[in-house]
């Protein structure tokens with residue numbers, strides 16, 4: 423006698439045999455991506471709400487291209503659109519995260535896909551994701567720029583606010599943490615790992631390939647925690663931006679040795 427096919431066996435959007443709460447992760451990821459990327463997008467164009475004070479400047483505005491002009495189309499932070507934004511948007515981990523949680527394709531392992539067909543990243547527009555390696559080259563340039571901003575935060579040259587000279591504040595510590603996490607996010611990139619150690623047939627053949635093997639070992643170690651670096655660096659850059667803006671706009675005060 424023919425048996426009815428259970429609904430969960432039929433192919434279809436959200437059909438699954440899973441009985442666990444599989445939907446919690448994509449829901450949390452979608453909400454978090456919306457909040458953190460949403461804030462960063464707003465922040466790029468929110469140059470009328472002060473983003474710098476004394477030795478501190480929001481990392482979203484580092485390097486500051488020009489003084490704020492108050493246009494919603496032109497912002498001193500627009501340089502981040504050239505490297506860090508596409509770098510993060512095409513990141514292997516974030517692709518997995520937003521394909522599942524935002525595009526629902528598929529929402530989770532063994533859960534029915536929203537799409538009827540699968541084309542992968544071989545056609546427009548997703549073929550652009552393959553440019554991740556090139557965005558990585560640009561993102562590497564931002565690591566010294568971010569460290570420059572972090573180290574500069576120990577020197578106040580603005581004589582209109584507090585004492586000038588060398589010092590330290592909570593903002594300096596936060597900026598250093600932010601630069602460190604963004605550096606580790608970049609150093610743990612899958613493309614960087616391939617860049618330093620890929621395409622070799624022999625690791626031990628020459629001094630150069632041995633050095634590349636050592637770099638590859640380090641990149642592999644960091645790469646194993648790429649998701650953790652991705653989230654921690656995203657949360658901390660948003661926190662750093664908000665913190666400096668709150669200090670710069672006199673909403674909270676920063677404990678520091680300059681006395682402002």
Ligand code: FES
Pocket residue numbers: 509510513514515516554558607608610611612613614648
């Ligand atoms: S894979 Fe995530 S930054 Fe390259």
